[in-house]
Amino acid sequence: MSQVIHHDEHYDPEGSKIGMWLFIFTELLLFGGLFIVYSVYRYMNPDAFHLAAEELNTTVGALNTVILLISSMTIAMSTTALQKKQKATTIVLLEITFMLALIFLVNKYFEWGVKFDHGIFPGSEFMKAEMSQGEVLFFGLYFVMTGLHALHIIAGLVIMGFALARVQKGTVHADRPSLLENAGLYWHLVDLIWIFLFPLFYLIT
Amino acid sequence: MENEKHHIVPYRIYAIILLLLLLLTFLSIAITNIELGAFTVAGALLLASIKSSLVLVYFMHLKFDKAYIQIMVGLVILLFIAVVLVTFFDYYFR
Amino acid sequence: MQTSSKIPTDVSYLEYKGKHKGLKAWIFSTDHKRIGLLYLYSMMTLFLVGVVLGLAMKFELIAPGKTIMEAKDYNAVFTVHGVIMIFMIVIPGLPAVFGNFMLPIMIGAKDVAFPKLNLLSWWVYIAGAFLVITSVLFGDGSPDTGWTFYAPYSFKTGANMLPAIFGAFVLGFSSILTGLNFIVTMHRMRAPGMTWTKMPLFPWSLYGTAWIQLLATPIVGITLVLVALERIFGIGVFDPALGGDPILYQHLFWIYSHPAVYVMILPAMGAISEIIPTFSQKHIFGYKVLVVSTLAIAFVGYFVWGHHMFTSGMSGTAQYTFSILTFLVAIPSAIKVFNWISTMYKGSINVQTPFYWAASFIFVFLIGGLSGLVVGALATNVYLHDTAFVVGHFHFIVFGGVGFSFFAAIHYWFPKMFGRMYDTTWANIGWLIFTIGFLALYSPMFYLGMQGMPRRYYDYMEEFHAANILSTLGSWVMTLGLIIVIINLFRSAKNGPIAEANPWNGKTLEWTVPSPPPLENFDEIPEYKEHDGPYEYQ
Numbered sequence: 037m038s039q040v041i042h043h044d045e046h047y048d049p050e051g052s053k054i055g056m057w058l059f060i061f062t063e064l065l066l067f068g069g070l071f072i073v074y075s076v077y078r079y080m081n082p083d084a085f086h087l088a089a090e091e092l093n094t095t096v097g098a099l100n101t102v103i104l105l106i107s108s109m110t111i112a113m114s115t116t117a118l119q120k121k122q123k124a125t126t127i128v129l130l131e132i133t134f135m136l137a138l139i140f141l142v143n144k145y146f147e148w149g150v151k152f153d154h155g156i157f158p159g160s161e162f163m164k165a166e167m168s169q170g171e172v173l174f175f176g177l178y179f180v181m182t183g184l185h186a187l188h189i190i191a192g193l194v195i196m197g198f199a200l201a202r203v204q205k206g207t208v209h210a211d212r213p214s215l216l217e218n219a220g221l222y223w224h225l226v227d228l229i230w231i232f233l234f235p236l237f238y239l240i241t
Numbered sequence: 242m243e244n245e246k247h248h249i250v251p252y253r254i255y256a257i258i259l260l261l262l263l264l265l266t267f268l269s270i271a272i273t274n275i276e277l278g279a280f281t282v283a284g285a286l287l288l289a290s291i292k293s294s295l296v297l298v299y300f301m302h303l304k305f306d307k308a309y310i311q312i313m314v315g316l317v318i319l320l321f322i323a324v325v326l327v328t329f330f331d332y333y334f335r
Numbered sequence: 336m337q338t339s340s341k342i343p344t345d346v347s348y349l350e351y352k353g354k355h356k357g358l359k360a361w362i363f364s365t366d367h368k369r370i371g372l373l374y375l376y377s378m379m380t381l382f383l384v385g386v387v388l389g390l391a392m393k394f395e396l397i398a399p400g401k402t403i404m405e406a407k408d409y410n411a412v413f414t415v416h417g418v419i420m421i422f423m424i425v426i427p428g429l430p431a432v433f434g435n436f437m438l439p440i441m442i443g444a445k446d447v448a449f450p451k452l453n454l455l456s457w458w459v460y461i462a463g464a465f466l467v468i469t470s471v472l473f474g475d476g477s478p479d480t481g482w483t484f485y486a487p488y489s490f491k492t493g494a495n496m497l498p499a500i501f502g503a504f505v506l507g508f509s510s511i512l513t514g515l516n517f518i519v520t521m522h523r524m525r526a527p528g529m530t531w532t533k534m535p536l537f538p539w540s541l542y543g544t545a546w547i548q549l550l551a552t553p554i555v556g557i558t559l560v561l562v563a564l565e566r567i568f569g570i571g572v573f574d575p576a577l578g579g580d581p582i583l584y585q586h587l588f589w590i591y592s593h594p595a596v597y598v599m600i601l602p603a604m605g606a607i608s609e610i611i612p613t614f615s616q617k618h619i620f621g622y623k624v625l626v627v628s629t630l631a632i633a634f635v636g637y638f639v640w641g642h643h644m645f646t647s648g649m650s651g652t653a654q655y656t657f658s659i660l661t662f663l664v665a666i667p668s669a670i671k672v673f674n675w676i677s678t679m680y681k682g683s684i685n686v687q688t689p690f691y692w693a694a695s696f697i698f699v700f701l702i703g704g705l706s707g708l709v710v711g712a713l714a715t716n717v718y719l720h721d722t723a724f725v726v727g728h729f730h731f732i733v734f735g736g737v738g739f740s741f742f743a744a745i746h747y748w749f750p751k752m753f754g755r756m757y758d759t760t761w762a763n764i765g766w767l768i769f770t771i772g773f774l775a776l777y778s779p780m781f782y783l784g785m786q787g788m789p790r791r792y793y794d795y796m797e798e799f800h801a802a803n804i805l806s807t808l809g810s811w812v813m814t815l816g817l818i819i820v821i822i823n824l825f826r827s828a829k830n831g832p833i834a835e836a837n838p839w840n841g842k843t844l845e846w847t848v849p850s851p852p853p854l855e856n857f858d859e860i861p862e863y864k865e866h867d868g869p870y871e872y873q
Contacts, residue, residue: 055449057310058514102263112250173571320550328586331586331650
């Protein structure tokens with residue numbers, strides 16, 4: 037930037053960690069707003085929500101849960117590897133995390149695709165004609181919440197990509213781990229949200 | 242700001258936490274098949290809360306962070322729960 | 336740290352020549368002081384647009400029936416006036432201008448924690464403002480929903496809503512980034528020895544504000560996204576025809592927008608808490624109580640949103656719960672007023688322009704706050720809901736609170752920011768005319784509301800005519816005062832007499848550096864000794 041370049045040289049890992057946590061709080065509240073909407077409509081339409089949830093494939097949901105949990109572990113391990121100065125291990129673990137995230141998205145793509153084929157998508161005339169209001173709400177929320185979550189996965193992929201490049205270049209290392217640690221924190225947030233999304237959408241049959 | 246020495250979490254801990262998380266996931270799938278009536282939601286939320294605490298405390302290193310970060314996280318979660326409760330003052334009594 | 340030695344400490348931030356020249360040296364600057372001024376100038380521009388729209392509304396209401404515009408245009412004008420004034424002026428207002436400029440200096444830091452992020456937040460702000468303006472200039476008509484974007488009308492109306500909704504979302508993002516930056520700055524960059532209990536009150540109020548910005552803004556963000564999705568796809572979330580509940584929209588909207596009122600007023604109170612002790616030359620009365628009340632307002636303010644919805648059809652239990660909680664939030668506000676007055680008591684008061692503005696702030700804030708109790712009480716609210724009384728109330732709080740405090744702050748810190756002094760005679764004349772106009776403009780609204788005049792109509796019955804004329808006249812007087820104040824400040828920033836480093840004998844850290852401050856604020860980071868503090872007067 038312009039004149040005060042040296043400000044950015046000031047490196048404060050604790051500060052950037054708090055910054056990341058604060059950002060995570062805003063993300064939690066962003067999804068929090070949706071969870072409020074979900075809980076209100078579920079309270080108002082308990083039976084329709086049960087019925088609609090039958091449409092969702094628990095196996096695919098559970099598979100994606102397992103994928104995200106494992107990826108959360110691998111990225112957490114990569115920070116340990118970085119601190120132990122094992123650069124190669126760090127990179128491999130990050131790459132595994134990256135791949136798992138991609139697999140999650142592919143799964144999601146097929147899952148959504150099946151719904152679309154059945155005429156279930158936001159604004160579908162089929163839904164308005166065939167389903168009760170509670171079911172329309174359920175799927176509206178399903179697409180918004182899993183869609184927003186998928187956007188966060190993509191954002192996580194981008195951040196991980198940066199972290200990966202910087203670890204390879206050697207500018208993120210045991211003494212300057214902030215970028216990788218923050219990428220990890222962000223990725224765990226994505227995991228955290230899914231931990232709630234999964235039972236609320238797939239397990240209420 | 243010479244930073245405090247980082248606590249290095251051994252791989253083993255992460256592996257144990259993952260096992261616990263997977264176990265809880267399968268448990269929550271299993272209990273949906275049992276008819277618990279009104280407690281279905283409570284059960285699912287309880288298990289999800291345990292899982293998320295594990296992620297927060299170990300994966301997100303809260304256990305090894307300074308107290309004020311832990312307090313912030315706790316207060317934000319409490320604030321959100323309080324907002325949900327106050328919202329339901331409307332819907333529950335309507 | 337390699338460039339530190341190259342930064343000259345005797346050149347002020349205004350004169351410093353960096354990599355860029357001219358305008359670029361400002362819009363790409365990561366210096367918190369320049370960013371503060373960027374916000375000041377962009378806000379001033381948008382504020383004038385908002386003022387013109389407000390004047391247009393008051394002119395329409397000078398007589399019953401159509402005066403200068405149709406009902407439809409009036410709806411568009413009050414919507415755009417509201418969106419500009421709320422989302423672009425009063426919410427970012429004091430934190431973005433004076434927070435950016437003063438916070439690092441007041442806590443003895445060279446800059447905020449993330450200077451690049453700080454610059455980004457200004458760019459995001461400009462992008463959001465630009466988006467809102469597009470919705471007015473293009474498409475099938477300006478937004479006409481009111482600044483609250485209430486469902487279901489916000490996704491049924493044919494007006495060009497999407498850019499406005501998206502613009503409000505983007506502006507919220509800018510607000511979040513600023514808040515995040517401030518919290519980290521205060522946690523990590525306070526001068527050595529400045530414990531939390533020695534931090535001045537303006538930074539404290541920014542701390543409370545930043546938490547609200549951080550924790551409430553995302554809720555309105557996601558709500559606006561839902562409205563946009565509702566408009567595009569028809570997902571049904573707020574559409575009663577599809578099973579959605581429009582009242583839920585109101586809940587989510589006010590979960591943010593009520594705390595947003597405290598985003599506006601807390602920094603305003605913080606600035607007053609700096610000005611009163613300086614011009615009383617006395618230690619602030621009850622420092623710790625003021626800090627606690629700041630945090631209490633921020634916290635309790637989070638749970639009173641329902642008092643905007645008493646007539647929406649929510650449950651009785653919710654209605655009286657919210658009414659009680661609303662009364663609770665009045666307590667810490669009243670404590671603050673008490674403490675300001677007690678600070679003045681037996682002080683050696685130095686009656687200067689900032690003090691006039693600060694004292695009149697307390698006056699209008701009292702009227703605004705007490706009328707807030709009238710509309711916060713369930714029974715009277717049902718009678719006064721959506722009348723001109725409410726308009727009067729929130730202009731006293733929002734415009735009175737933030738506006739008077741903003742002008743108090745700018746007259747207080749002006750010599751520090753620009754290194755020059757303004758013409759005090761014209762400043763005082765401007766203040767007097769502005770205050771008279773303000774009272775004439777908004778006081779009649781209380782009367783009109785009690786007589787039953789509803790808000791948001793371009794027309795009214797003959798019996799409301801007299802008070803409306805007074806109100807319109809007031810708007811002209813107030814604008815005259817505003818013009819005097821602004822012209823005086825603009826001229827003085829260029830040609831005023833050179834100001835001293837500490838013209839008011841203030842004790843907080845910003846008065847220990849030269850006026851205007853050098854690029855890095857401090858030659859040497861100051862240190863608080865055991866008995867040092869922000870308000871240690873003899």
